[in-house]
Amino acid sequence: MSRIGVFVCHCGENISRTVDVERVAQAAARLPGVAYATDYKYMCSDPGQSLLKKAIAEHNLDGVVVAACSPRMHEKTFRKAAEATGLNPFVCEMANIREHCSWVHEDREEATAKAIDIVKLMAARVRRNRRLAAITVPVTKRALVIGGGIAGIQAALDIADAGHEVVLVEREPSIGGHMAQLSETFPTLDCSQCIMTPKMVDVANHPKITLHTYSEIEEVGGYIGNFQVTVRKKARSVDMAKCTGCGVCMAKCPQKKIPNAFDKDMGTRPAIYVPFPQAVPNTPVIDRENCTYFKSGKCGVCAKVCGPCAVDYTQQDELVTEQIGAIVVATGFDLYSIEPKPADSPIQGYGEFGYGTIPDVIDGMTFERLASASGPTGGKILRPSDGKEPKEVVFIQCVGSRAREKGISYCSKICCMYTAKHTMLYKHKVHDGQAYVFFMDARTPGKNYDEFWRRAIEEEEAVYIRGMVSRLYQKGDKVVVMGSDISVGIQVEIEADLVVLATAVQARKGADTLAQKLGISYDKYNFYSEAHAKLKPVECATAGIYLAGACQGPKDIPDTVSQASAAAAKVMTLFAKDQLEREPIVARVNERFCAACFACKKVCPYGAVEEKEIRDRQGNLIRVVASVNPGVCGGCGTCQATCPSKSVELDGYTDEQVMAMIEAL
Amino acid sequence: MKNILNYSYYPGCSLHASAQEYEASTRGLFKALKIGLHEVPDWFCCGATPAHNVDELLSLALCAKNLSLAENVAGDLAVACAACFSRLKTTQHRLIDNDAKRQQVEKAIDGPVPLGKKVKHLLEILARDYGLERLQSAVQKPLAGLKVACYYGCLLTRPPEVPELDDCEAPTIMEEVLKATGAEPVSWSHRMECCGANFTLSRPGVVLKLSGDILASAKAAGADCIMVACPLCHGNLDIRQGGIEQASGTRFDLPVFYITQLLALACGVSTERLGLESMIVSPMPLLREKSLL
Numbered sequence: 001m002s003r004i005g006v007f008v009c010h011c012g013e014n015i016s017r018t019v020d021v022e023r024v025a026q027a028a029a030r031l032p033g034v035a036y037a038t039d040y041k042y043m044c045s046d047p048g049q050s051l052l053k054k055a056i057a058e059h060n061l062d063g064v065v066v067a068a069c070s071p072r073m074h075e076k077t078f079r080k081a082a083e084a085t086g087l088n089p090f091v092c093e094m095a096n097i098r099e100h101c102s103w104v105h106e107d108r109e110e111a112t113a114k115a116i117d118i119v120k121l122m123a124a125r126v127r128r129n130r131r132l133a134a135i136t137v138p139v140t141k142r143a144l145v146i147g148g149g150i151a152g153i154q155a156a157l158d159i160a161d162a163g164h165e166v167v168l169v170e171r172e173p174s175i176g177g178h179m180a181q182l183s184e185t186f187p188t189l190d191c192s193q194c195i196m197t198p199k200m201v202d203v204a205n206h207p208k209i210t211l212h213t214y215s216e217i218e219e220v221g222g223y224i225g226n227f228q229v230t231v232r233k234k235a236r237s238v239d240m241a242k243c244t245g246c247g248v249c250m251a252k253c254p255q256k257k258i259p260n261a262f263d264k265d266m267g268t269r270p271a272i273y274v275p276f277p278q279a280v281p282n283t284p285v286i287d288r289e290n291c292t293y294f295k296s297g298k299c300g301v302c303a304k305v306c307g308p309c310a311v312d313y314t315q316q317d318e319l320v321t322e323q324i325g326a327i328v329v330a331t332g333f334d335l336y337s338i339e340p341k342p343a344d345s346p347i348q349g350y351g352e353f354g355y356g357t358i359p360d361v362i363d364g365m366t367f368e369r370l371a372s373a374s375g376p377t378g379g380k381i382l383r384p385s386d387g388k389e390p391k392e393v394v395f396i397q398c399v400g401s402r403a404r405e406k407g408i409s410y411c412s413k414i415c416c417m418y419t420a421k422h423t424m425l426y427k428h429k430v431h432d433g434q435a436y437v438f439f440m441d442a443r444t445p446g447k448n449y450d451e452f453w454r455r456a457i458e459e460e461e462a463v464y465i466r467g468m469v470s471r472l473y474q475k476g477d478k479v480v481v482m483g484s485d486i487s488v489g490i491q492v493e494i495e496a497d498l499v500v501l502a503t504a505v506q507a508r509k510g511a512d513t514l515a516q517k518l519g520i521s522y523d524k525y526n527f528y529s530e531a532h533a534k535l536k537p538v539e540c541a542t543a544g545i546y547l548a549g550a551c552q553g554p555k556d557i558p559d560t561v562s563q564a565s566a567a568a569a570k571v572m573t574l575f576a577k578d579q580l581e582r583e584p585i586v587a588r589v590n591e592r593f594c595a596a597c598f599a600c601k602k603v604c605p606y607g608a609v610e611e612k613e614i615r616d617r618q619g620n621l622i623r624v625v626a627s628v629n630p631g632v633c634g635g636c637g638t639c640q641a642t643c644p645s646k647s648v649e650l651d652g653y654t655d656e657q658v659m660a661m662i663e664a665l
Numbered sequence: 666m667k668n669i670l671n672y673s674y675y676p677g678c679s680l681h682a683s684a685q686e687y688e689a690s691t692r693g694l695f696k697a698l699k700i701g702l703h704e705v706p707d708w709f710c711c712g713a714t715p716a717h718n719v720d721e722l723l724s725l726a727l728c729a730k731n732l733s734l735a736e737n738v739a740g741d742l743a744v745a746c747a748a749c750f751s752r753l754k755t756t757q758h759r760l761i762d763n764d765a766k767r768q769q770v771e772k773a774i775d776g777p778v779p780l781g782k783k784v785k786h787l788l789e790i791l792a793r794d795y796g797l798e799r800l801q802s803a804v805q806k807p808l809a810g811l812k813v814a815c816y817y818g819c820l821l822t823r824p825p826e827v828p829e830l831d832d833c834e835a836p837t838i839m840e841e842v843l844k845a846t847g848a849e850p851v852s853w854s855h856r857m858e859c860c861g862a863n864f865t866l867s868r869p870g871v872v873l874k875l876s877g878d879i880l881a882s883a884k885a886a887g888a889d890c891i892m893v894a895c896p897l898c899h900g901n902l903d904i905r906q907g908g909i910e911q912a913s914g915t916r917f918d919l920p921v922f923y924i925t926q927l928l929a930l931a932c933g934v935s936t937e938r939l940g941l942e943s944m945i946v947s948p949m950p951l952l953r954e955k956s957l958l
């Protein structure tokens with residue numbers, strides 16, 4: 001390209017505040033190959049794009065550099081604008097002088113000099129760009145949803161109802177997630193089970209949904225429209241095809257004393273179990289760590305009593321590979337535990353609350369199980385230590401949240417509301433009881449939320465104390481709560497029968513490992529990152545992967561369901577096309593020079609290199625050379641760096657281009 | 666007789682005044698353990714609470730100057746008083762990432778601030794450097810049967826990023842050191858609560874309440890006595906104990922020992938060198954009862 005146009009954007013003041021954009025444009029105009037350069041306040045706006053189009057036509061430009069934000073932000077926008085004038089879109093490139101320059105520097109002189117350098121590099125590259133053609137690939141119209149909480153359930157049902165196949169993978173023996181554990185839900189106090197379990201059944205019965213429970217993602221390959229996902233189905237030790245769900249095995253299992261995690265360890269369960277009676281699927285699993293048969297070879301009772309002979313101790317983990325077009329990640333959250341944290345953890349524990357050693361200091365989810373009709377107490381509020389009904393209950397908000405000194409600075413968003421709910425549920429069950437809440441401030445921005453919180457105070461007589469708690473300690477059968485009431489500036493002490501901590505919503509343990517398998521990004525707290533905080537709230541930066549629910553950040557059910565449906569809509573948009581256009585940034589082999597060493601084939605992480613036979617007209621084999629399948633190539637450039645004879649190059653990043661860029665500096 | 670370990674030593678004002686028994690027992694104990702303490706020549710007041718309440722630069726400069734004097738004596742800097750310890754560590758913490766402030770302080774003291782000089786509380790030296798095992802084998806007269814409420818107060822562990830001594834709200838270092846003597850630490854609620862500190866002069870009522878709660882809680886937990894690491898806490902719990910008893914109408918009779926007094930006693934240091942007689946609540950009846958004299 002020899003007639004390049006350079007367009008320097010101010011980005012409002014985002015760039016022009018630190019970079020002298022006019023000077024950048026003047027310097028660009030003097031660069032070799034540059035025929036035109038200018039600056040403009042908002043290049044991405046309609047007038048900005050018109051300016052670009054007009055300049056291409058008027059100055060007969062054959063290449064474009066837009067010096068503005070990250071290509072992740074607007075490369076598509078400007079390529080489309082360039083294409084509209086008849087230019088090949090791939091001769092339009094972005095020079096990132098915002099994220100890589102103005103946002104990270106303070107000194108105007110230095111930032112301007114750097115911006116000029118960045119433009120120089122890109123101009124040198126565009127001079128040597130080839131006019132590429134987009135590659136089209138077919139779309140597999142089959143979605144994978146990871147996580148079967150309310151987010152995953154909603155997304156799966158929406159996509160399946162649109163007529164597409166869905167594979168839903170859940171790590172636990174049953175779908176349901178946290179919502180299945182809740183008693184009644186704010187802001188309407190409808191019973192969680194009643195609104196949740198029908199949806200769980202719909203998932204199980206939907207002809208378009210394949211459900212893998214007790215399963216995890218083993219490996220993810222491919223790209224948007226064409227992922228290959230390997231799922232590990234953990235050995236259930238029960239044949240799902242044969243089991244009728246009669247439950248005899250669970251009744252007869254002699255190993256009955258295993259703490260029930262679903263009930264926050266308050267009740268017990270047998271070694272062969274379903275996590276809760278309404279589980280979907282209603283097929284038990286054997287917890288091999290606690291099963292007598294697996295520990296000592298003795299027992300085998302469940303196999304003997306099972307009518308349809310479904311119990312199978314020899315079952316092995318099974319790996320299934322699914323072809324997938326789009327992925328919705330909906331793996332939810334974990335609750336902060338107040339136990340001591342490992343020494344290397346950036347997040348601290350609560351020594352002042354006894355590190356979980358005081359039996360009547362519980363977390364909010366434990367309270368949900370106490371209040372739940374299907375919980376270990378049948379819905380009676382009875383405290384763990386002695387099973388007595390507590391008459392004075394203290395709720396403490398923001399435990400772990402908004403506590404920079406403990407390592408978490410964010411607000412968990414749901415606990416103000418669920419604590420208000422807890423005080424109401426408590427009052428409904430213990431009429432002569434008194435609830436106290438220690439809080440910093442009440443965050444109730446949602447439809448009918450503030451009204452709900454006011455109701456807790458005005459009608460249900462919860463006493464809200466603005467202040468924090470410095471210490472909890474056991475005194476006889478009471479838990480003493482030492483706190484402050486900052487609205488009147490006094491210290492308060494309450495001798496409580498039960499203390500409920502609204503602990504922080506945290507990312508799932510292992511969320512980072514899954515993210516690395518999927519190739520998606522996450523923040524410093526391990527919550528998954530959306531592509532754009534405002535305009536792409538459900539998309540990952542990695543194409544074809546979407547987010548739903550609390551895995552992206554703390555969320556209540558209404559927000560979770562909205563996001564799940566939004567993610568489903570994005571998947572449907574993708575599936576509305578039969579073919580996808582892909583960036584043609586792929587490797588090409590120069591067959592004349594290829595020495596057929598196939599070093600590239602060995603290093604290619606995508607398995608994109610094939611061996612190609614070259615024959616003469618008579619069909620005699622002359623040579624074998626390497627060849628790259630453009631549909632599979634991920635554009636990583638590993639082959640280019642490896643090839644000893646320099647016969648494979650990545651379009652857009654050829655050796656010649658990279659060297660020219662370096663020389664331009 | 667060669668020392669096993671050697672430290673530069675900053676006693677602080679209290680140890681030369683109201684807490685002479687802390688100083689005497691520290692010296693006695695460290696000698697018995699063969700740990701050298703080499704007093705920093707010309708040290709002066711760290712500024713304590715008043716300086717940093719009035720002028721930050723003054724409080725930083727006072728500590729910085731003391732640290733630079735300590736540079737003249739080899740070894741990490743041993744500190745007995747919890748407040749001096751806190752002020753010296755705070756100074757280093759404040760200046761380590763704040764070049765502007767550091768330059769200001771350096772100008773004030775006319776020299777560099779030794780940010781690398783390690784400041785250690787006696788507890789840290791005993792538990793970590795000397796080690797619990799060695800401490801245990803140095804014990805000649807086990808304090809068997811003595812139930813002790815270990816009292817940390819505010820400054821030994823807080824704020825966590827400054828002293829970096831132990832878990833800030835649920836520490837165990839005092840109990841560990843105590844256990845080496847054969848005494849029994851009691852489990853109690855108020856080991857981290859504030860005693861009222863300097864309010865002892867301006868608003869004694871506050872101290873009567875706060876220190877009173879501490880004494881009551883120690884008593885309720887079955888303690889025979891309290892062990893402290895701070896002269897100010899000692900003053901409030903020991904000197905004020907009579908007043909608290911009068912105000913609350915409860916009798917506590919809880920002797921308040923410095924850590925080094927109990928340790929020195931266990932390590933066979935002569936009782937004459939422990940300053941037991943200067944304690945207001947006399948420990949003699951208790952020590953006699955437990956056959957520890």
Ligand SMILES: Cc1cc2nc3c(=O)[nH]c(=O)nc-3n(C[C@H](O)[C@H](O)[C@H](O)COP(=O)(O)OP(=O)(O)OC[C@H]3O[C@@H](n4cnc5c(N)ncnc54)[C@H](O)[C@@H]3O)c2cc1C
Nearest residue numbers: 147149150151171177178185186332333364549550556557
């Ligand atoms: C105490 C408490 C009370 C609450 N009360 C209310 C209320 O009254 N009203 C309200 O609106 N909201 C309430 N909430 C919030 C509500 O629980 C969440 O909004 C909701 O559960 C989020 O759903 P989710 O699907 O994103 O996550 P989750 O419910 O956490 O579900 C995630 C699912 O993914 C699975 N999973 C995790 N990792 C993997 C993996 N690697 N592979 C496969 N599967 C995986 C999990 O097993 C789980 O089934 C409350 C929360 C708490 C803690």
Ligand code: SF4
Nearest residue numbers: 401411412413415416
């Ligand atoms: S939602 Fe309320 S309780 Fe929860 S962290 Fe935010 S402010 Fe604290």
Ligand code: SF4
Nearest residue numbers: 604633634636637639
């Ligand atoms: S660029 Fe090379 S290494 Fe990368 S996928 Fe393509 S062929 Fe493989």
